[in-house]
Amino acid sequence: ISLASQIGDYQFDNLLLNAAGVRCASTDELDKILDSDAGGCVTKSATPEPRKGNESPRMKATSMGCINSMGLPNHGLDYYLKFAETNQGKSGKQVVLSVAGLSIKQNIEMLKKIQESSFAGLTELNLSCPNIAGKSQVGYDFEAVRDVLTSAFSFFKKPLGLKLPPYFDFNQFDGIAEVLNDFPVTYINSINSIGNGLVVDPDTESVVIKPKGGFGGLGGDYVKPTALANVRALRLRLKPEISIIGTGGIKSGKDVFEHVLCGASLVQIGTAFGFDGTPIFERISKELKEIMAEKGYHTLADFRGKLKTID
Numbered sequence: 001i002s003l004a005s006q007i008g009d010y011q012f013d014n015l016l017l018n019a020a021g022v023r024c025a026s027t028d029e030l031d032k033i034l035d036s037d038a039g040g041c042v043t044k045s046a047t048p049e050p051r052k053g054n055e056s057p058r059m060k061a062t063s064m065g066c067i068n069s070m071g072l073p074n075h076g077l078d079y080y081l082k083f084a085e086t087n088q089g090k091s092g093k094q095v096v097l098s099v100a101g102l103s104i105k106q107n108i109e110m111l112k113k114i115q116e117s118s119f120a121g122l123t124e125l126n127l128s129c130p131n132i133a134g135k136s137q138v139g140y141d142f143e144a145v146r147d148v149l150t151s152a153f154s155f156f157k158k159p160l161g162l163k164l165p166p167y168f169d170f171n172q173f174d175g176i177a178e179v180l181n182d183f184p185v186t187y188i189n190s191i192n193s194i195g196n197g198l199v200v201d202p203d204t205e206s207v208v209i210k211p212k213g214g215f216g217g218l219g220g221d222y223v224k225p226t227a228l229a230n231v232r233a234l235r236l237r238l239k240p241e242i243s244i245i246g247t248g249g250i251k252s253g254k255d256v257f258e259h260v261l262c263g264a265s266l267v268q269i270g271t272a273f274g275f276d277g278t279p280i281f282e283r284i285s286k287e288l289k290e291i292m293a294e295k296g297y298h299t300l301a302d303f304r305g306k307l308k309t310i311d
């Protein structure tokens with residue numbers, strides 16, 4: 001039984017990755033992921049310069065997942081670019097370099113630096129950070145997405161993936177797919193956290209995180225049905241050359257199986273990886289192989305995208 005999967009020219013011996021932002025801000029954390037059963041690692045979304053991020057408390061775990069308003073704390077692009085150049089492809093592991101500029105200009109500036117660098121892996125352009133005060137997720141402005149992709153592909157010749165926010169309406173699925181199908185995008189990654197949720201503590205009668213009056217991105221059990229819907233809807237709408245990474249609500253082999261059934265080629269684990277740490281990659285790999293064995297599947301391609309509907 002194989003958990004191997006391919007995105008563009010990149011072979012992953014295991015389809016499991018961490019989600020950008022979770023236990024991946026330092027090289028020590030990134031090394032730990034590479035030393036685990038994960039097929040590779042994803043770096044914390046980078047801005048051109050280091051950032052402290054929002055004030056704490058800025059993340060809270062709950063019985064159903066978590067809420068965060070980290071505010072893009074990171075060591076700056078150079079730090080992650082150096083790590084990525086050094087570690088990409090080592091012992092068959094892929095390093096995905098995530099970038100999240102605070103403007104189209106910053107995104108272009110970072111992509112130019114990556115294009116000129118010796119990094120030969122996958123770049124993930126994050127168009128869906130929900131936690132920068134005064135900024136809405138770029139992914140909700142389809143013309144802005146078209147603009148940034150037009151600029152990017154005028155010079156960026158390396159493989160580019162996009163981290164998208166969750167969509168909630170068929171017109172939105174159609175709208176974003178219409179834009180994406182016009183570009184040589186290597187993959188899309190759905191979903192980022194469900195933005196601007198609110199967790200309330202009835203005992204203290206208070207919100208639980210400080211930034212933005214307590215509003216923050218939701219992850220974990222809260223988001224799985226939305227994540228599966230976005231993977232499925234975009235798989236049905238995007239040209240086959242664009243692969244899909246499924247992210248959202250994964251904490252077991254069963255959850256991974258469901259994402260692959262909806263069309264995912266790789267999956268990323270955020271909230272649950274935050275709780276469990278790197279042992280989660282071994283546990284989930286074992287659980288998924290057990291499910292595949294029970295069902296008589298040998299490879300992910302045996303069931304990828306083969307979700308049945310009720311006719």
Ligand SMILES: O=C(O)c1[nH]c(=O)[nH]c(=O)c1I
Nearest residue numbers: 069070071072129131193217
């Ligand atoms: O607040 C963050 O740093 C953050 N938090 C998220 O939930 N998604 C994101 O893409 C980002 I850049």
